[in-house]
Amino acid sequence: MAEQIYDAIIIGSGAGGGMATHQLANAGLKVALIEAGDFYDPADEAQRTQLRNPWESPRRGASTGRRPFGDYNSCIGGWEIDGEPYTQKGDTEFMWWRGRMLGGRTNHWGRISLRFGPLDFKRRDSDGLGDNWPIGYEDISPYYDKVDKLIGVFGSNEGLYNDPDGYFLPAPKPRLHELYYIDGARKQNVPVIPARKSILTKRISNDRGVCFYCGQCSRACGIHADFSSSTVLIYPALNGGQVDLLTNSMVREITTDAEGLATGVRYIDKRDRQEYELKGRTVVVAASACSTARILLNSMSPQHENGLGNSGDHVGRYLHDSTGASRAAFIPDLMDRDIYNEDGVGGMHVYTPWWLEDEQLDFTRGYHLEIGGGMSMPSYGFGFAANQYNEYLDQRIGGYGNQLRDDIRRFYGARLSIACRGESVPQYSNRCELDPSVVDEWGIPVLRFDYQWTQHEINQARHMQDTMEELLEASGGIVLGDKPGADETYGLTQPGEIIHEVGTTRMGIDPSTSVTNEFGQLHDAKNVFVADAGTFVSQADKNPTWTILALAWRTSDYIVEQMKQRNI
Amino acid sequence: MNRRETLKSLFLAPLAGTVIASTDCRGLSTNSGSQISWTQLPNEYSYGRTDAEKLSDQQLFAETYFREHELVTIAVLCDIILPNDHPNGGALDAGLPDFVEFMVKDRDRYKLPVRGGIAWLDNYSIDKFGADFVNIAEEQRQHICDDIAYPDNDAPELQAGISFFTLMRNLTLTGFYTTEIGFRDLGYVGNTPNVWDGVPEEVLRRHGKSYEAEWLSKCVDQSTRDVVADWDDDMNLTT
Numbered sequence: 001m002a003e004q005i006y007d008a009i010i011i012g013s014g015a016g017g018g019m020a021t022h023q024l025a026n027a028g029l030k031v032a033l034i035e036a037g038d039f040y041d042p043a044d045e046a047q048r049t050q051l052r053n054p055w056e057s058p059r060r061g062a063s064t065g066r067r068p069f070g071d072y073n074s075c076i077g078g079w080e081i082d083g084e085p086y087t088q089k090g091d092t093e094f095m096w097w098r099g100r101m102l103g104g105r106t107n108h109w110g111r112i113s114l115r116f117g118p119l120d121f122k123r124r125d126s127d128g129l130g131d132n133w134p135i136g137y138e139d140i141s142p143y144y145d146k147v148d149k150l151i152g153v154f155g156s157n158e159g160l161y162n163d164p165d166g167y168f169l170p171a172p173k174p175r176l177h178e179l180y181y182i183d184g185a186r187k188q189n190v191p192v193i194p195a196r197k198s199i200l201t202k203r204i205s206n207d208r209g210v211c212f213y214c215g216q217c218s219r220a221c222g223i224h225a226d227f228s229s230s231t232v233l234i235y236p237a238l239n240g241g242q243v244d245l246l247t248n249s250m251v252r253e254i255t256t257d258a259e260g261l262a263t264g265v266r267y268i269d270k271r272d273r274q275e276y277e278l279k280g281r282t283v284v285v286a287a288s289a290c291s292t293a294r295i296l297l298n299s300m301s302p303q304h305e306n307g308l309g310n311s312g313d314h315v316g317r318y319l320h321d322s323t324g325a326s327r328a329a330f331i332p333d334l335m336d337r338d339i340y341n342e343d344g345v346g347g348m349h350v351y352t353p354w355w356l357e358d359e360q361l362d363f364t365r366g367y368h369l370e371i372g373g374g375m376s377m378p379s380y381g382f383g384f385a386a387n388q389y390n391e392y393l394d395q396r397i398g399g400y401g402n403q404l405r406d407d408i409r410r411f412y413g414a415r416l417s418i419a420c421r422g423e424s425v426p427q428y429s430n431r432c433e434l435d436p437s438v439v440d441e442w443g444i445p446v447l448r449f450d451y452q453w454t455q456h457e458i459n460q461a462r463h464m465q466d467t468m469e470e471l472l473e474a475s476g477g478i479v480l481g482d483k484p485g486a487d488e489t490y491g492l493t494q495p496g497e498i499i500h501e502v503g504t505t506r507m508g509i510d511p512s513t514s515v516t517n518e519f520g521q522l523h524d525a526k527n528v529f530v531a532d533a534g535t536f537v538s539q540a541d542k543n544p545t546w547t548i549l550a551l552a553w554r555t556s557d558y559i560v561e562q563m564k565q566r567n568i
Numbered sequence: 569m570n571r572r573e574t575l576k577s578l579f580l581a582p583l584a585g586t587v588i589a590s591t592d593c594r595g596l597s598t599n600s601g602s603q604i605s606w607t608q609l610p611n612e613y614s615y616g617r618t619d620a621e622k623l624s625d626q627q628l629f630a631e632t633y634f635r636e637h638e639l640v641t642i643a644v645l646c647d648i649i650l651p652n653d654h655p656n657g658g659a660l661d662a663g664l665p666d667f668v669e670f671m672v673k674d675r676d677r678y679k680l681p682v683r684g685g686i687a688w689l690d691n692y693s694i695d696k697f698g699a700d701f702v703n704i705a706e707e708q709r710q711h712i713c714d715d716i717a718y719p720d721n722d723a724p725e726l727q728a729g730i731s732f733f734t735l736m737r738n739l740t741l742t743g744f745y746t747t748e749i750g751f752r753d754l755g756y757v758g759n760t761p762n763v764w765d766g767v768p769e770e771v772l773r774r775h776g777k778s779y780e781a782e783w784l785s786k787c788v789d790q791s792t793r794d795v796v797a798d799w800d801d802d803m804n805l806t807t
Contacts, residue, residue: 038618046616047616048616049615049616051759051760051761052615052616053748053751053759054746054747055746055747055748056613056614056615057613057615058609058613058625058628058629058667058670058674059670059671059674060667060742060743060746061746062671062674062675064621064674066618066620066621066624071615072615072616076618082620149799152797154788156786157803157804165803166803167799167803168803168805169788169797169805170786170787170788170789170805171786171787171788172764172787172788173764173765173766173767173779173784173787173788174766174767174779174783175767176767176771176772176775176777179767179772179775179777179779180775180777183777194783194786194787201788201793202788202792202793202794202795202797202805202807203793203794203795203796203797204796204797205796206796210793210794212761212762212763213761213762213763213764214758214759214760214761215758216759333775334775337771338768338770338771338774339754339755339756339757340757340767340768340771341757341758341760341762341764342758342764342767343758343759343762343764344764345764375756375758376758377756377758377759378742378745378746378750378751378754378756379746380742380746381742382741382742382745382746383738383740383741383742383744383745384738384741384742385738386737386738386741396718396720397718397719397720398717398718398719398720398733398734398737399717399718400648400649400650400713400717400733400737401648401649401650401651402650402651402654404649404650404737404741405650405654405656405753408741408745408753408754409754409755412754
């Protein structure tokens with residue numbers, strides 16, 4: 001058999017890899033898609049968790065090491081993976097999430113799909129910190145438009161400058177606790193608008209279903225009514241016959257020739273533990289920001305002594321994650337409520353975008369508020385601290401017997417929670433690098449993390465706590481627990497915990513301070529592209545997926561054009 | 569001489585009631601010969617597991633952690649926390665002892681607190697009433713539960729018992745409300761395909777809330793949900 005030379009080898013099947021696969025295959029390229037995890041299809045009865053009742057699992061939805069967000073969550077992967085360690089430098093406590101399945105993290109993400117706004121690409125212009133992107137909103141907005149129409153996202157056009165309008169599907173109506181939040185937020189002059197999520201509240205094509213409101217997007221949807229890279233992008237691409245999919249394949253390195261150009265990849269088939277080689281004209285790395293950095297750093301050769309794309313020592317640097325903090329309240333007005341089906345779509349129906357752009361604050365860059373609560377399905381943990389709200393009713397906490405049933409019903413759904421997600425300031429010193437002394441079970445050197453929050457993020461978390469307290473109280477809530485103080489860095493999440501890590505192969509004009517150009521093309525090897533969030537110069541206070549998709553589409557168009565021009 | 573054995577033989581009290589569930593029962597005896605039974609939960613589940621997860625579940629089910637006496641004590645406690653004498657059924661109907669056993673094996677951090685908690689309970693029971701918790705009279709057990717079921721009781725000598733009882737109450741309630749009979753008891757009506765169209769009108773009224781026209785104009789008209797979306801060039805949905 002003649003050796004196959006692929007037009008493009010794509011590493012990773014998440015949002016970026018899925019989009020690149022879809023677009024390059026549609027353009028007629030012969031594509032190899034490599035995924036470190038197994039094949040996954042939420043409609044396959046052997047893998048389905050959607051619509052299962054809690055008693056179908058012996059642990060009733062409790063988390064496990066393999067499924068940290070609960071054993072019905074569709075993610076296979078997590079912060080700890082058997083045989084694939086990572087290490088920390090000094091007192092760093094970076095949490096590194098990895099998906100190991102077709103579609104990666106897009107199987108279980110929150111589907112929050114926010115465009116970055118014009119200001120988000122030029123943050124240095126407003127606060128003098130970090131760097132501007134080499135592109136602006138006008139460069140990416142046509143791709144956001146196309147992503148909206150291809151994949152589908154509900155929301156509303158609000159005319160907000162830095163939270164741009166889009167081609168939205170209509171939003172679901174607010175739930176009852178969300179109406180309480182809307183009233184509370186307005187009382188405090190804080191805006192609240194319909195959420196923006198890639199869930200089909202309306203038909204977008206005849207190939208995908210329409211949401212049937214089970215509220216379980218995190219379990220992946222069997223009728224493809226929400227966005228997963230696998231169901232929406234990869235299956236159609238596989239049907240086109242242009243794509244060879246290799247699962248359970250762990251890429252060790254990208255191979256290069258005497259000119260320093262990529263010739264393909266070496267990978268380990270996890271089933272037989274043997275190493276294999278694939279040949280390709282181009283390589284698209286979309287393994288997620290840190291895994292992409294790891295593959296590049298492990299791709300050392302005489303032409304790329306410090307790793308591929310790393311001549312300027314920037315691979316792995318400027319690693320940054322979103323900030324986070326959360327708080328919850330008991331809403332007495334929601335006690336003894338009428339019980340009806342309130343599952344809705346997965347997660348919130350309303351949210352608050354950043355609203356203090358023009359304020360002078362003791363931190364730079366904003367955050368948005370995600371709203372939680374409602375009469376969700378009982379799962380492991382339901383009934384813990386069953387009557388803790390008795391504290392506010394001059395009743396005794398604890399007890400036993402049938403009165404507990406009354407407590408459970410009385411307080412069911414009487415809770416409102418807020419989670420903040422903010423923008424951090426990218427730092428040269430926050431990075432992942434190879435740990436030369438530790439390898440994973442495939443013999444590949446692992447990553448070591450070196451990451452500290454700055455005072456900006458800590459001050460931002462303090463502001464989040466004040467905001468959450470104010471809004472929960474204005475919504476009629478009694479805020480629960482103690483407000484975290486300076487000794488707890490105001491409840492600021494650990495870096496990596498929000499799973500929005502970006503920036504490790506940032507784009508830029510200057511090859512000495514960036515890894516790729518504005519199209520994700522490595523400065524050091526013109527036939528290697530990055531199509532994940534590694535290229536982000538800054539992670540706005542928006543969830544990164546919609547921007548990964550738009551940039552991956554833009555990169556794919558560029559690859560096709562460069563191939564046509566015979567530049568690669 | 570072993571103090572506990574002596575006391576046990578001196579102060580054996582019969583269990584007040586014998587609980588018998590209807591089908592698939594798992595029954596265990598107390599020292600005094602009374603029987604406690606509960607609905608047996610399956611040892612095999614099919615819920616979209618990977619091969620590695622299947623193996624790990626099998627290993628958990630194969631593992632024996634509790635002694636019979638410990639399981640009986642768990643069963644008696646679960647029954648006290650959520651009794652079976654209720655029209656909607658209770659902890660034993662919901663197979664709680666099996667659930668607690670599985671969760672304790674699944675979560676290492678529960679192993680010591682539950683084993684040690686049972687031992688604490690027996691020690692306390694022997695000191696107070698002269699026999700293990702499961703072998704004292706129902707009123708005596710109630711007396712002990714009144715001591716340890718309320719976290720606001722700050723007696724230092726009871727804190728270990730209070731922590732244990734709190735854990736058992738948490739596990740019992742979560743184990744009950746995640747079963748079919750628990751769903752019925754709560755009245756939960758979700759987890760089923762539907763076309764959600766907002767909070768029912770009468771509920772809105774009761775809470776003094778309403779949907780404003782402006783907000784509703786951004787929301788889905790469920791009568792056209794199956795019409796394929798299209799937009800004009802100004803990003804307005806036209807279908």
